[in-house]
Amino acid sequence: MFQKDIFKGQKVVVTGGGSGIGYTTAKHFLQYGAEVLIASRKEEKLIKAQTELQEFGVCEYQVCDIREVESVELLAEKVKSLWGSLDILINNAGGQFPSRAEDIKIKGWNAVINNNLNGTWYVSQILAKAFFIPQKSGNIINIIANVFRGFPGMAHTGAARAGVDNLTKSLAVEWSPYQIRVNAVAPGIIKSTGLEQYPDEILKGLSDQIPLKTLGSTEDVANLTTFLASPMAKFITGETVYLDGGQRLWGDVFKV
Numbered sequence: 001m002f003q004k005d006i007f008k009g010q011k012v013v014v015t016g017g018g019s020g021i022g023y024t025t026a027k028h029f030l031q032y033g034a035e036v037l038i039a040s041r042k043e044e045k046l047i048k049a050q051t052e053l054q055e056f057g058v059c060e061y062q063v064c065d066i067r068e069v070e071s072v073e074l075l076a077e078k079v080k081s082l083w084g085s086l087d088i089l090i091n092n093a094g095g096q097f098p099s100r101a102e103d104i105k106i107k108g109w110n111a112v113i114n115n116n117l118n119g120t121w122y123v124s125q126i127l128a129k130a131f132f133i134p135q136k137s138g139n140i141i142n143i144i145a146n147v148f149r150g151f152p153g154m155a156h157t158g159a160a161r162a163g164v165d166n167l168t169k170s171l172a173v174e175w176s177p178y179q180i181r182v183n184a185v186a187p188g189i190i191k192s193t194g195l196e197q198y199p200d201e202i203l204k205g206l207s208d209q210i211p212l213k214t215l216g217s218t219e220d221v222a223n224l225t226t227f228l229a230s231p232m233a234k235f236i237t238g239e240t241v242y243l244d245g246g247q248r249l250w251g252d253v254f255k256v
Ligand SMILES: CCCCCCCCC/C=C/C(=O)SCCNC(=O)CCNC(=O)[C@H](O)C(C)(C)COP(=O)(O)OP(=O)(O)OC[C@H]1O[C@@H](n2cnc3c(N)ncnc32)[C@H](O)[C@@H]1OP(=O)(O)O
Pocket: 094, 095, 096, 097, 098, 099, 105, 107, 108, 109, 111, 112, 115, 145, 152, 153, 154, 188, 189, 190, 193, 194, 195, 197, 198, 202, 206, 253, 254
């Protein structure tokens, strides 16, 4: 899609880069010349991913739980010691579990809000203060979800992702004097490792409920994310781009 060296010399952090969408996104950045650090909770997963990704370029990793401020501060330290600067942050780490709203326990609600809203905020603020704001340059892409019509069946993540959608707009304006662009990608249903945790009865027939009659791929998400991070999107900020085969407009994956 791009010239091969479009991200040459750029330093990129991808949270949740050890699997699924984050892994493919890290791979794309490496293929286009960037150096990438992947960060998530499970070291074994990160080491395996790093070993594979190193085939495409310089890939580093850091164990990090985005819900823990101290852990995110260590991530910033790692970036500082490796590179001394940062160009692009992909806030991809996240997740939730399907549940009817009335059955979500307080602990489960808090786990999902902490993961998707608070975690994204901690990483964004800490890395922006450490790098983007003093550098007066930066680029943040938040991977959220298709919350266009709410998210029945996963109300917790709908609330958290809508929070990040709005945060994207606020930060795009507040941090514009530092030349930091902030955008979001809202994937619909993507064939990835993340879908494996959903029971078959939920997954069955899902593509029939999508106007384009197919699920998305991790490459689809990575293509859009790299585009938004590239100079080709230099006038785009504060935007959330849906990538869902039209699912936000039609079809019902949740039966009332
Ligand atoms: C419908 C439309 C479909 C629509 C069709 C499908 C559309 C899919 C679109 C989106 C797809 C994706 O995002 S795919 C990406 C998915 N990837 C992930 O979700 C991976 C990351 N997820 C996680 O780590 C977890 O789900 C998350 C809860 C967020 C964080 O886990 P933690 O380790 O912090 O916490 P845990 O100790 O596991 O759980 C904390 C509490 O959360 C609750 N909890 C956790 N898992 C639970 C579960 N499966 N069912 C009930 N409750 C659960 C319990 O109350 C737990 O407490 P106890 O009771 O004490 O145990």
